[in-house]
Amino acid sequence: MGGKPKVSSKIIPLASPKGPEKLCELCQRVARLQCTECRATFYCDEEHQQADWVGIHRRICQLLVPIRTQTFLSLQRAGQIVTQQKKAELIEICRSVAQQKLSEGKHQEALPAAQFCLRCSIDVHGPNTVQLVPAYLLLAEANIGLGNVSRVAELLSQAEWSVLKSPDCGHAVHHRLHRSLGRLHMATGNLEQALLHFANDIYFASEAFGLDSTITCRGYFLMADAFAKQGKTPIVRSLYSEVTQIWHCHLTNLLENRIQNAQNPNVLLDSSYDNQSDKAQQVEVDDMLRTMLEFEQKDPRKDPAQVARVAHCLAMMWFLAGDSRKVNHLTTLGIKGWFDTVTQFPISSLCRLKIGLSLIGEVVKIRWELVAGDETVSTLLTSTLVSSLRTKLFGRRMFVSVGSNSSDVT
Ligand SMILES: [Zn+2]
Ligand SMILES: [Zn+2]
Structure with a gap:
């Protein structure tokens, strides 16, 4: 095309x-x-x-x-049913195109798809129906990005009205509506209202997707932005650490699945990161993780462990996406972060050290698997590197097994 x-x-x-x-x-x-x-x-x-x-x-x-x-067939009843189905398909295509462009930050380009999505949805479902809400929200989101605040307010009040008229509409719809309302109030500088809507957003998202879902955790991230504007740094830090935790867990699972599938030739490789909408999500997640990384790096009381964890998330994400250049840079950052952590904390805080070192191991492992593509070599190199690191830091007092979570004092 x-x-x-x-x-x-x-x-x-x-x-x-x-x-x-x-x-x-x-x-x-x-x-x-x-x-x-x-x-x-x-x-x-x-x-x-x-x-x-x-x-x-x-x-x-x-x-x-x-x-x-208009053809003879399209005017008949059977033809009309087919036309309705085709319109439903069109709505779905436009929704996904608009969503993708929004995730990539292309708000102006998202407008035609979002507009068509709304017009076609009204055509199929009628005005003031709850089915229009996703289209209103897409169009509102594009307009938030373009700074058309009054248009956003108008679209969101139409969406609110449609939701009010459908008392049994699901948690997911409420979650998306509150998220958009929160972002509208952020744009107008009404931080208290924004926080109220984000709190509702998180409540409904956790009902629909679970408390630890990456969808819910986007709400924490948006809330942190509002607190940051209020200068409430400790709350921002704790929210960012929560977001990092959830993404770290999610990406670790994805990575484990990927490695398991790669070892079993009968299972098709996980192709979820190959399609367009996931590429768009990558851009969004990359942006979120980098914001948190920058925040932590700028903070005078920066926590190297948080720097390392965020860098590790970014490295895993780009590893899954197959971008080796980004992975190399980020693993270096991650290793440095953990190096700072383990030297900063007293030897007695074993738990911290254990997590720190096993994470260095993971990061290094990813890197070597990527560079060498040979598991034997990568395992050998990882253990060599970690053992030299161990000796450098603690002499011979600690034994750490990389890849498992066991650590003992010998
Ligand atoms: Zn044409
Ligand atoms: Zn025109």
């Missing part, structure tokens, strides 16, 4: 002789151009055609032909 739309043509009156006046897909003003591919989509000018092409149209151009072209 190219970045440029097919050459637009002037609307030929004979090709669409009857029917209402053609309106621009993006701004609903009178159209003078027509997409030459589907011949069913119209624009006021080339700028709007280009924006729509990049935003969504190149993905759905051909899918629109059967929906927007």
Whole structure:
């Protein structure tokens, strides 16, 4: 798919002789151009055609032909059912495209997909229905990114109204609505209101996905941002440490699955990190982890253990995504962080040392598996490195087994 739309043509009156006046897909003003591919989509000018092409149209151009072209079949009952199904598919495509662009921070590009998603949802489900809420929220999120606060307020009040009218709508919908409302209040600087909505967001998300879910933990991260603006650093630190803990656990599980699958040739390799929406999620998570890393590094009372844990999360994420350059840089940072931790704490805090050293082991292991691709070599190198580190730090007093959690004083 190219970045440029097919050459637009002037609307030929004979090709669409009857029917209402053609309106621009993006701004609903009178159209003078027509997409030459589907011949069913119209624009006021080339700028709007280009924006729509990049935003969504190149993905759905051909899918629109059967929906927007009236044929004998499409007017019959069976044809109408098929059309409704096709519209439902279109809503799903637009939702995922808009979500992906939002995760990548491309708010302007997300607008056409989010707009189409809402229009198509109203078409299928009718106005003021709870099914419109996801589309309202997508459009609101794009507008938050663009700083159109009044438009966001308008969209969110429509979403709130739809939710109010459906008392049995699920926790997940409430969670998303409160998250968007929280972000709106962040944008207007009303931190108290933002915190209230984020607290509700976390409550509903934990009901829907669990307290330790990565979805819920995004709420902690957003809340920390509000506390940071209020200058409440200790709360920010504790929330960031919670977020890091959850992601560390999640990524460790993913990594273990990946390694297990790689060892068993009969199991297909986990391809969840290959598709587009996961690539978009990576950008979002990378951004979140880096914000926390920067916060900790700038803090005069910085906790090297937190630096190492966040760096380790980032390293695992990019390892899963197959980016060796980023992994190498981050493992170095992670190892340095843990080195600072173990030298900083007294020998008696065994627990801390144990976790620290086994994590160094993990980080080093990842690195060597990546570089050498040979497990025997990587295990050997890991144990050599850790044993030299051990001797350097503690003489011969500690025995640490890398890869397992056992540590004993000999
Ligand atoms: Zn227009
Ligand atoms: Zn088209």
